[in-house]
Amino acid sequence: MDLLKVLQSRYTTKAYDANKKIPTEQFNQLLEILRLAPSSINIQPWHFFVADHADAKARIAKALVGKYAYNAPKVLDSSHTILFCTKADIDAEHLEQLLQQDDQSGRFKDEQAKQGQKDTRTGYIDYYRNEKGDIGRWAENQTFIALGQMLLAAGIEQIDATPIGGFDEEILSQELELKQLGLIPSVLLTLGYRSDNDFNAKLPKSRLAAEQIFTHL
Numbered sequence: 416m417d418l419l420k421v422l423q424s425r426y427t428t429k430a431y432d433a434n435k436k437i438p439t440e441q442f443n444q445l446l447e448i449l450r451l452a453p454s455s456i457n458i459q460p461w462h463f464f465v466a467d468h469a470d471a472k473a474r475i476a477k478a479l480v481g482k483y484a485y486n487a488p489k490v491l492d493s494s495h496t497i498l499f500c501t502k503a504d505i506d507a508e509h510l511e512q513l514l515q516q517d518d519q520s521g522r523f524k525d526e527q528a529k530q531g532q533k534d535t536r537t538g539y540i541d542y543y544r545n546e547k548g549d550i551g552r553w554a555e556n557q558t559f560i561a562l563g564q565m566l567l568a569a570g571i572e573q574i575d576a577t578p579i580g581g582f583d584e585e586i587l588s589q590e591l592e593l594k595q596l597g598l599i600p601s602v603l604l605t606l607g608y609r610s611d612n613d614f615n616a617k618l619p620k621s622r623l624a625a626e627q628i629f630t631h632l
């Protein structure tokens with residue numbers, strides 16, 4: 416597989432063929448790829464809502480109104496839509512859950528190693544919360560790493576995709592009771608197969624020139 420070719424040909428799909436469905440096994444593999452996304456101190460500050468049938472997609476599309484209405488058909492006609500959420504705060508319960516998972520996964524040779532991991536995580540959380548002062552931004556950055564991983568994976572799997580940041584956060588939060596769950600909605604990802612009418616499929620890619628974005632020291 417030529418990764419560069421994949422990235423030259425993947426693109427943001429603007430219109431989907433509503434009749435085409437990603438095979439279940441292939442979609443489940445994408446979810447596993449999502450689960451494996453890396454994050455700072457393995458904090459995994461996310462939760463994902465998967466919509467794979469009309470009613471679920473309609474619930475998400477409630478937030479695609481007004482200036483975001485242009486995004487609604489993408490969700491409704493997609494095969495699957497995933498809402499990427501980020502934890503509004505990193506609490507002690509989440510840190511304990513991570514530590515126990517690390518333990519179960521066999522990452523500690525003894526109690527001292529476990530305590531070391533606990534102290535390291537706590538230290539970084541204190542740093543992001545108190546010194547850098549914006550733990551929410553740091554947490555959400557991790558969720559976007561997961562998005563990037565999925566865009567690449569979809570490209571490799573020849574599944575069309577659209578990252579969607581244009582949605583009404585308040586409506587989506589209310590619809591899925593995200594505040595009660597301690598979550599904020601970060602980004603949507605629609606997956607499926609392009610429609611023959613997708614104007615964007617035929618447009619050339621546009622990126623800033625290498626000289627503008629790379630400085631070789």
Ligand SMILES: Cc1cc2nc3c(=O)[nH]c(=O)nc-3n(C[C@H](O)[C@H](O)[C@H](O)COP(=O)(O)O)c2cc1C
Pocket residue numbers: 425426427428429486577578579580581582602620
């Ligand atoms: C975080 C993020 C949010 C985006 N939000 C939207 C959106 O709401 N609607 C849309 O049509 N495209 C959206 N895009 C797609 C970008 O416009 C697109 O990735 C960019 O123009 C580069 O084009 P390409 O993906 O076709 O290479 C978003 C992309 C990212 C990464």
